[in-house]
Amino acid sequence: xxxxxxxxxxxxxxxxxxxxxxxxxxxxxxxxxxxxxxxxxxxxxxxxxxxxxxxxxxxxxxxxxxxxxxxxxxxxxxxxxxxxxxxxxxxxxxxxxxxxxxxxxxxxxxxxxxxxxxxxxxxxxxxxxxxxxxxxxxxxxxxxxxxxxxxxxxxxxxxxxxxxxxxxxxxxxxxxxxxxxxxxxxxxxxxxxxxxxxxxxxxxxxxxxxxxxxxxxxxxxxxxxxxxxxxxxxxxxxxxxxxxxxxxxxxxxxxxxxxxxxxxxxxxxxxxxxxxxxxxxxxxxxxxxxxxxxxxxxxxxxxxxxxxxxxxxxxxxxxxxxxxxxxxxxxxxx
Amino acid sequence: xxxxxxxxxxxxxxxxxxxxxxxxxxxxxxxxxxxxxxxxxxxxxxxxxxxxxxxxxxxxxxxxxxxxxxxxxxxxxxxxxxxxxxxxxxxxxxxxxxxxxxxxxxxxxxxxxxxxxxxxxxxxxxxxxxxxxxxxxxxxxxxxxxxxxxxxxxxxxxxxxxxxxxxxxxxxxxxxxxxxxxxxxxxxxxxxxxxxxxxxxxxxxxxxxxxxxxxxxxxxxxxxx
Numbered sequence: 001x002x003x004x005x006x007x008x009x010x011x012x013x014x015x016x017x018x019x020x021x022x023x024x025x026x027x028x029x030x031x032x033x034x035x036x037x038x039x040x041x042x043x044x045x046x047x048x049x050x051x052x053x054x055x056x057x058x059x060x061x062x063x064x065x066x067x068x069x070x071x072x073x074x075x076x077x078x079x080x081x082x083x084x085x086x087x088x089x090x091x092x093x094x095x096x097x098x099x100x101x102x103x104x105x106x107x108x109x110x111x112x113x114x115x116x117x118x119x120x121x122x123x124x125x126x127x128x129x130x131x132x133x134x135x136x137x138x139x140x141x142x143x144x145x146x147x148x149x150x151x152x153x154x155x156x157x158x159x160x161x162x163x164x165x166x167x168x169x170x171x172x173x174x175x176x177x178x179x180x181x182x183x184x185x186x187x188x189x190x191x192x193x194x195x196x197x198x199x200x201x202x203x204x205x206x207x208x209x210x211x212x213x214x215x216x217x218x219x220x221x222x223x224x225x226x227x228x229x230x231x232x233x234x235x236x237x238x239x240x241x242x243x244x245x246x247x248x249x250x251x252x253x254x255x256x257x258x259x260x261x262x263x264x265x266x267x268x269x270x271x272x273x274x275x276x277x278x279x280x281x282x283x284x285x286x287x288x289x290x291x292x293x294x295x296x297x298x299x300x301x302x303x304x305x306x307x308x309x310x311x312x313x314x315x316x317x318x319x320x321x322x323x324x325x326x327x328x329x330x331x332x333x334x
Numbered sequence: 335x336x337x338x339x340x341x342x343x344x345x346x347x348x349x350x351x352x353x354x355x356x357x358x359x360x361x362x363x364x365x366x367x368x369x370x371x372x373x374x375x376x377x378x379x380x381x382x383x384x385x386x387x388x389x390x391x392x393x394x395x396x397x398x399x400x401x402x403x404x405x406x407x408x409x410x411x412x413x414x415x416x417x418x419x420x421x422x423x424x425x426x427x428x429x430x431x432x433x434x435x436x437x438x439x440x441x442x443x444x445x446x447x448x449x450x451x452x453x454x455x456x457x458x459x460x461x462x463x464x465x466x467x468x469x470x471x472x473x474x475x476x477x478x479x480x481x482x483x484x485x486x487x488x489x490x491x492x493x494x495x496x497x498x499x500x501x502x503x504x505x506x507x508x509x510x511x512x513x514x515x516x517x518x519x520x521x522x523x524x525x526x527x528x529x530x531x532x533x534x535x536x537x538x539x540x541x542x543x544x545x546x547x548x549x550x551x552x553x554x555x556x557x558x559x
Contacts, residue, residue, distance in 0.1 A: 051462065051465065051466055075468045076468070079467065079468035080468075081466070091460060093559065106467065
């Protein structure tokens with residue numbers, strides 16, 4: 001299901017938690033919404049998932065407007081979406097199977113169907129035979145698996161993940177993300193993933209929107225965003241991910257300071273050597289790293305280019321021709 | 335003579351104990367019937383920060399005030415005030431059955447607060463999840479709030495029963511029967527310390543037993559989670 005947001009606004013007192021947000025979340029994708037704490041992510045997800053009504057603006061699921069529904073319609077519509085949370089939010093009074101059965105129970109589904117469906121779901125999330133386990137006996141990863149099974153019980157067309165991996169260790173995070181991606185493909189889901197972790201976006205999302213103080217500052221294909229970030233917030237998220245950060249670099253006094261971003265096949269070529277040979281440039285590499293984003297290699301390098309400005313300019317042109325993203329860094333100390 | 339007195343005393347103690355048990359049992363049930371919906375209403379209409387799913391400040395404040403007023407009434411006064419009500423419903427204002435009505439009404443606001451505070455302890459995230467899945471408010475109350483709060487609710491009921499044992503002893507002072515009545519009429523007015531001691535010991539035993547059972551059930555519920 002496609003989700004459209006139009007000029008969403010939500011204020012708490014004088015705080016503009018969500019300020020004029022418009023987004024198109026295409027059907028059948030994993031869509032990331034990333035932002036620092038306090039950027040308005042939680043409010044935004046509550047607005048998109050019909051848990052809260054916006055002060056202004058509209059939310060559409062396909063072409064159905066869902067932000068102004070009556071109480072009864074709202075309950076109907078909520079029964080078509082799934083949601084998982086950072087704190088899992090499982091019922092401690094119910095075991096795993098009973099947790100998964102809950103959304104079907106409240107829709108008054110047939111008991112034998114519920115039984116068969118919970119078995120199916122336990123198998124889907126890799127928890128066969130653990131159905132009768134009390135929630136407190138499960139590990140964090142297992143709890144999130146139960147939560148995923150519960151969210152999928154009613155065969156939703158949208159799955160909201162509100163910081164779903166933030167309470168998990170890196171290994172479990174990867175396993176859960178892999179599971180979500182697998183299920184997304186299997187069930188043709190639209191997954192909306194709210195997070196503050198860039199690695200979640202890198203490892204799981206197809207598209208991403210970057211949220212900062214209630215605004216969308218950047219939006220697009222994850223690979224595009226990683227190879228040519230535009231806003232400072234995005235760059236900040238990216239450098240914290242690779243640990244290649246300008247503020248950590250000690251610049252030399254001579255030569256311009258540049259951030260180079262390589263993408264795809266350009267990470268395999270000896271571009272720096274060939275540039276050096278072509279223009280006579282001297283590179284002084286300060287920091288560099290490579291990572292895989294959505295199946296594509298992405299490299300980042302922070303370097304001085306010398307020996308003089310003319311050579312540097314020529315080299316930048318050469319690099320851009322080769323498809324390398326080049327940004328000149330400002331010297332902060334001056 | 336002494337032997338005769340002893341036999342008579344034990345019969346009286348046994349009778350009074352049974353009366354207290356009946357009084358406490360019935361008034362626990364009736365005070366739950368009255369207090370549970372009030373407690374649920376209080377929680378549900380409380381502010382969103384308190385976990386209310388249908389916040390209604392005016393309704394909450396009015397109900398909360400009424401509960402507070404009833405709770406601050408000295409029990410003995412409440413009993414006297416409610417005597418006509420007992421007469422209306424039971425036909426008499428004296429005796430074990432007649433005492434059940436003021437006891438139930440006196441304990442109901444206490445029960446309401448106990449229920450309210452137990453429900454407040456339920457993880458708001460869990461309620462949010464239930465809401466996001468499309469639960470009706472009724473389903474949230476019945477299928478989420480009450481089962482999630484069950485261990486705390488059991489502790490609350492235990493507390494209520496123990497309170498009612500105390501109240502029922504006081505009810506004896508105005509002709510309610512039971513162990514309190516025995517202690518006052520025989521122990522105090524007729525200067526027979528044996529009766530007094532017996533009555534008090536039985537009351538202590540009852541409290542201990544109820545507390546023990548309540549703790550066990552509550553612990554059992556928690557262990558299963």
